[in-house]
Amino acid sequence: MIRVLLAEDMRILREALAGLLGLEEGIEVVAVLGSGDAIVATALVTRPDVAVLDIELPGLDGLSAAAELYERLPECRTLILTGVGRPGNLRRAMSARVAGFMLKDARPDDLVEAIRTVASGGRVVDPQLAFAALEVERSPLTERESDVLRLIAAGEEPPEIAAKLTLSYGTVRNYLASTVTKLNARNRIDAIRIASDAGWI
Numbered sequence: 001m002i003r004v005l006l007a008e009d010m011r012i013l014r015e016a017l018a019g020l021l022g023l024e025e026g027i028e029v030v031a032v033l034g035s036g037d038a039i040v041a042t043a044l045v046t047r048p049d050v051a052v053l054d055i056e057l058p059g060l061d062g063l064s065a066a067a068e069l070y071e072r073l074p075e076c077r078t079l080i081l082t083g084v085g086r087p088g089n090l091r092r093a094m095s096a097r098v099a100g101f102m103l104k105d106a107r108p109d110d111l112v113e114a115i116r117t118v119a120s121g122g123r124v125v126d127p128q129l130a131f132a133a134l135e136v137e138r139s140p141l142t143e144r145e146s147d148v149l150r151l152i153a154a155g156e157e158p159p160e161i162a163a164k165l166t167l168s169y170g171t172v173r174n175y176l177a178s179t180v181t182k183l184n185a186r187n188r189i190d191a192i193r194i195a196s197d198a199g200w201i
Contacts, residue, residue: 002026002119005048007033007065008081009057013104017052017081017111024112036060040068048076049119052111055082055089063089067096077118081111090129091199100124139200140182148175150201153192 004021006029008014018032030046033039037059043051051069053062060068066078079100080093093101099118102111103126114124139146144165151161158172165172176188185191195201 001028002050002115003028003030003046003048004115005029005031005033005039005043005046005051005076007036007039007051007053007057007062009034009054020108021112021115027112027115034058036062036065039065040072043069043073043076047073050115051076051078052081052115053078055080055084055093063092063096063098066093066098070097077121079114079118079124081106089199090125101129102126103129139195139198141179141195141200145175145179145182146195146201148172149179149188149191149195152176152188153196153201 004027006014006018006021008017011034014032014034018029021027021029030048031042033042036053036057039051039053039060051066053065055062057065062080062082066080069076069078077099078096079102080098081102081104082089083104090101100114100123102114102124106114106126117124141149147165148161151164156164158176159169161167162169162172179185180188180191183191183194185194192201
């Protein structure tokens with residue numbers, strides 16, 4: 001019996017998926033969650049074989065939860081099921097050690113097969129997305145520029161970043177300016193979007 005934990009924030013989709021999987025022979029849905037904060041704690045109690053997670057979840061996002069699951073419950077394999085089919089998300093998912101990455105417009109039978117494959121030790125990745133990820137060019141940003149942009153994306157202000165990275169305030173501002181220029185972005189927000197979509201931060 002394959003034990004499945006499901007985390008999806010849209011209620012109608014969450015209930016539909018739970019119902020679909022519950023009808024499958026050899027699959028038992030042991031937990032259904034609407035946010036990311038309870039994923040790891042629930043998994044430690046219910047011991048699922050596969051965690052099917054959306055990326056965009058309230059609280060802890062699906063990729064962060066996947067990385068934590070890998071550390072704390074390595075026998076639970078993660079399958080990301082998302083409507084956000086960007087190459088950057090796939091690259092971040094691979095970094096989080098997920099075993100599968102599928103889009104929400106996949107056929108129900110494909111999802112069931114993916115769960116069985118992941119549970120048996122295999123890997124599943126949407127082929128079109130895999131090719132798109134291979135075509136994404138290398139980041140033009142330096143490691144420090146990426147660090148600064150990642151912290152800005154997390155909501156930190158330049159003075160806080162300067163203290164955290166032991167840089168001067170002026171140096172942080174220079175990194176931000178060079179990041180915007182290198183990415184041909186309109187501003188910091190646009191730079192964050194471009195770098196995130198490409199999987200560079």
